[in-house]
Amino acid sequence: MAISDVLYESAEEIREYMREMPEAYEPMKARLNRLLGSMDRLRAELDNPPVLPQRE
Numbered sequence: 001m002a003i004s005d006v007l008y009e010s011a012e013e014i015r016e017y018m019r020e021m022p023e024a025y026e027p028m029k030a031r032l033n034r035l036l037g038s039m040d041r042l043r044a045e046l047d048n049p050p051v052l053p054q055r056e
Contacts, residue, residue, distance in 0.1 A: 004046040011039045 014036060018025050025032060 002046070004043045007039045007043040007046075011036050011043075 014032060018029070018032060022029075
């Protein structure tokens, strides 16, 4: 399993917990949303690596 897959599955689990028990996570909601955003951005970077110039 690739790191991006682990990030995706973990983020989905966090989102599910936040939907199921919103009152439990309300005090940390902003921080969790920032974390989820960071996880999504990192996953996108891992899934779309930069194209490196060819060496001649």
